[in-house]
Amino acid sequence: MSELAPSWEKLLLAVRSSHPDLYRSWFEGLASGQLVNGELRVVVADPVQYEYLETQCASAFTRAAMELTGRLLPVRFVPPAALLDGSLVAHSRPPFPSSPLNPDYTFDQFVVGPSNRLAHAACQAVCAQPGVPYNPLFIHGGSGLGKSHLLHAIGASLRSSDVAPNVIYVSCETFVNEFIRAIETGTLAAFRDGIRCADALLIDDVQFLANRESSQEELFHTFNVLHQSRRQIVLSADASPVEIPTLEDRLVSRFTWGLVATVGRPDRETRHAILQKKARLRGVEIPDEVLDFIAEQVSSNIRVLEGALTKLVTEANIGNKPLTVDTAREVLGAYPGPAVRALQVSDILDAVSRHYGVRLPDLIGRRRSRSLSHPRQVGMYLARKLTPLSLQEIGGYFGGRDHSTVLHAERWAVDRRRHDREQLSRFSFRK
Numbered sequence: 001m002s003e004l005a006p007s008w009e010k011l012l013l014a015v016r017s018s019h020p021d022l023y024r025s026w027f028e029g030l031a032s033g034q035l036v037n038g039e040l041r042v043v044v045a046d047p048v049q050y051e052y053l054e055t056q057c058a059s060a061f062t063r064a065a066m067e068l069t070g071r072l073l074p075v076r077f078v079p080p081a082a083l084l085d086g087s088l089v090a091h092s093r094p095p096f097p098s099s100p101l102n103p104d105y106t107f108d109q110f111v112v113g114p115s116n117r118l119a120h121a122a123c124q125a126v127c128a129q130p131g132v133p134y135n136p137l138f139i140h141g142g143s144g145l146g147k148s149h150l151l152h153a154i155g156a157s158l159r160s161s162d163v164a165p166n167v168i169y170v171s172c173e174t175f176v177n178e179f180i181r182a183i184e185t186g187t188l189a190a191f192r193d194g195i196r197c198a199d200a201l202l203i204d205d206v207q208f209l210a211n212r213e214s215s216q217e218e219l220f221h222t223f224n225v226l227h228q229s230r231r232q233i234v235l236s237a238d239a240s241p242v243e244i245p246t247l248e249d250r251l252v253s254r255f256t257w258g259l260v261a262t263v264g265r266p267d268r269e270t271r272h273a274i275l276q277k278k279a280r281l282r283g284v285e286i287p288d289e290v291l292d293f294i295a296e297q298v299s300s301n302i303r304v305l306e307g308a309l310t311k312l313v314t315e316a317n318i319g320n321k322p323l324t325v326d327t328a329r330e331v332l333g334a335y336p337g338p339a340v341r342a343l344q345v346s347d348i349l350d351a352v353s354r355h356y357g358v359r360l361p362d363l364i365g366r367r368r369s370r371s372l373s374h375p376r377q378v379g380m381y382l383a384r385k386l387t388p389l390s391l392q393e394i395g396g397y398f399g400g401r402d403h404s405t406v407l408h409a410e411r412w413a414v415d416r417r418r419h420d421r422e423q424l425s426r427f428s429f430r431k
Contacts, residue, residue, distance in 0.1 A: 006065060006068035006069055007032075008030075008032040008033065010068055011033075011061065011064055011065060011068065011075075012027055012028060014064035014067060014068055015027070015057070015060055015061055015064045016282075016283060017317065018060070018063070018064060019057075019060045020282055020284065020310070020313045020314055020317060021282075021310045021313075021314065022056060022057050022060055023282050023283060024052075024103070024104065024281055024282065024283075025280065025281055025282065025283045026049065026103070028283075030042060030044060030049075031043055033075065039073075039074045039075070039076050040065060040073055040074065040075045040076070041075075041076045041077075041078055042061075042075065042076070042077050042078070043078055043079070044077050044078070044079065045079075046103070047079065047159070048100070048101045048102070048103040048156055048159075049103045050077060050078075050079055051100035051101065051103070052100070052102060052103045052104075053077040054077045055100060057077075058075060058076070058077060061075035062074050062075045096168050096170075096178070096191075096194035096195045096197075096198070097170075097174070097178065098167070098168045098169050098170060099169050099170050099171065099174060101152045101155045101156050101159075101169060102149075102152050103156075104281060105148065105149040105152030105153055105156070106152075106153050106156055106157075107120075107123075107124065107153045107157065109149075109277055109281065110146065110149055110150065110153060111266070111270055111273045111274045111277055112270075113266050113267060113269070113270030113273075114267060114270070114344075114346065114347055114350055115145075115263065115264035115265055115266050115267065115270065115344055115346060115347075116145070116146055116263045116264070116266070116346070117346055117350060117360070118261045118262075118345075118346040118349055118350075118360065118364070118397070119139050119141075119146075119147075119150060119261040119262065119263050119346070120150065121360055121361060122134050122137055122139075122259050122261050122364075123137070123139075123150045123153065123154050123234075125361065126154060126232055126234065127154055127157040127158060127161070129163075130158060130163055130164045130199070130200055130231070130232035131164075131200075131230040131231050131232045132230070133259075133361075133365075134258040134259035135227060135230070135232055135233060135257075135258045136223075136227070136232075136233035136234065136235055136254070136255060136257060136258045137232075137233070137234045137235070137258055137259055137261070138234075138235045138236075138237070138240075138241060138255050138256065138258065138259070138260045138261070138396070139151070139234070139235070139236045139237075139261050139262075139263060140236065140237045140238065140239055140240050140241075140260070140261075140262055140263070141238070141262050141263035141264060142238060142263075142264075142265070142301060143238055143301060143303070144300075144301030144302050144303030144304060145263045145264065145265065145266075145301050145302055146263050146302055147204070147236040147237075147263055148204055148236065149302075150236075150263075151169060151202045151204055151234060151236055152169070154167075154200070154202060154234055155167045155169045155200070155202055158199070158200050158232075163199075164199035164200045164231075164232060165199060166197065166198055166199040166200075167198065167199060167200045167202065168195060168198040168200070168201050168202065169202040169204070170202070170203055170204070171203070171204045171205055171208075172203055172204065172205045172206045172207070172208040172209060173205070173208055175195075175203060175215070175219070176208065176209075176212060176215045178191060179191060179214070179215055179218050183214075192218075192222070195222060196222055196225045196226065198226065198231065199231055199232070200231060200232040200233075200234070201222070201226055201231070201232070201233050201234070202234045202235075203219075203233075203234075203235050203236070204236050205236065205237060205238070206235050206236065206237045206244070206255075207237040207238050207239055207244050209244065209247060209251075210244055210245045210246050210247060211245070211246050213248075216247070216248050216251055219251070220248070220250060220251055220254070223251075223254055224254075227254070227257075233258075235255060240260060240262075240389070240393050240396075241255040241256055241260065241393075241396075242256075242390055242392055242393060252392075256392060256393075256395070256396040256400060257400055258400050259364065259396065259397070259399065259400060260393060260396030260397055260400075261346070261397065262344055262345060262346060262397075264344040264346065264347075265299065265300070265301065266302065268295050268296065268299075271294075271295035271298070271299065271305055272288075272291050272292060272295040274302060274305060274306075275291045275294055275295060275305065275309055276291055278305075278306055278309055279291070279309065279313075282313070284313055284323075286309075286313075286323050287323065287324070289325055290312075290323055290324065290325055290327075290328050293325050293328050293329065293332075294308055294309065294312070294328060294332065297328075297332055298332070308332050311331055311332070312327070312328055312331050312332065315327075315331050316331075343386055343387060344387070345383050345387055345389065345394070345397045348379055348382045348383050348386065348387075349363060349364065349379055349397070352375050352378055352379040352382070353375075355375075356374070356375040356378075358371070358372060358375050363375060363376060363379065363398075364397065364398055364399050365399055366399050376398060376409070377408075377409035377412050377413060378409075378413060379398065380394055380395075380398060380405075380406050380409035380410065380413075381409055381410050381412075381413035381414075383397065384406065384409075384410050390403075391403035391406045391407060394406045
């Protein structure tokens with residue numbers, strides 16, 4: 001690096017000190033920048049990392065460079081093909097404006113626990129064989145529990161493979177806005193061509209389709225085109241399909257064709273593991289007892305958990321305080337205490353899988369062997385008795401089966417329990 005620019009190590013240290021919330025450990029693997037026409041240009045090979053740096057971190061790096069050099073030194077992040085004879089050239093964009101993927105949201109950074117094991121397994125199965133095992137895959141759960149993380153992880157995994165390179169990830173709001181803009185500008189054909197050429201379509205927060213009849217109509221036809229050509233569809237929402245207000249029945253039906261998986265609140269051990277991953281991602285070492293304290297204090301969702309970690313690290317850096325339990329208690333005193341987690345279908349699936357010694361993918365799959373039908377019927381019965389979900393929702397968790405299958409499983413379990421009680425009473429009487 002030129003003597004007019006700060007060393008890359010000093011620049012990273014300055015960014016880490018001033019912006020711990022933005023800093024990521026993979027920054028250290030980036031190549032040193034080059035001075036080109038008064039700018040410090042840093043080549044970033046990974047497209048997901050490039051999007052994050054360019055959209056979230058450019059101003060932070062520029063301010064750090066100014067503080068180190070005492071002069072204006074813009075920092076620009078560019079893809080490898082963008083440096084040509086010292087100048088930037090435009091790079092192509094996909095036909096539909098897919099939103100950038102967060103480089104932090106990968107499968108490696110996702111912490112698996114009892115509350116999300118089913119959803120995580122389904123997402124990995126989708127990446128291995130897009131369009132085959134679960135299509136569509138519908139993930140639902142409360143805000144900040146990891147639904148978007150899983151969609152981003154699917155997108156990053158598929159984009160890095162050859163099986164589905166053209167991945168479109170959008171929020172439902174973006175889908176609706178682009179659809180409205182296409183109508184207003186007379187480019188509806190281009191809109192449809194752009195989104196329907198996707199190898200995989202990932203739409204976040206589809207609950208925003210409520211009360212949008214035209215957008216639902218458009219998504220219905222787009223869904224049919226992609227599904228019929230065996231291209232992968234992944235959807236997320238804060239509620240199950242049947243609980244989304246004013247969602248058309250035909251969309252509810254299609255959203256439950258594949259697998260409906262819930263993501264619940266993480267337990268304490270999972271929260272501790274999440275905090276540990278988040279801290280290491282930012283290059284910060286935090287004692288276990290401090291992580292235990294945060295995990296005990298914050299239980300609402302992962303987003304609040306990460307916010308608590310960011311607040312603690314930032315205030316400790318600014319106030320030059322040690323990362324101890326006392327500091328955490330002082331900084332996080334306003335956060336609510338732990339809450340009781342409701343029983344999830346994923347808990348039932350996990351328990352049935354362990355008890356009968358069957359694999360989770362087999363339990364929720366389409367195979368109908370006798371060794372699987374018994375555990376599957378027990379799982380449906382328990383889900384019917386122990387959760388508030390409807391017959392259709394429960395069927396969605398067990399490989400997209402219809403409500404009559406769930407009703408049959410419930411009747412079978414009731415008859416089996418009655419038979420077992422009768423047998424037990426006869427045995428006791430003989431004794």
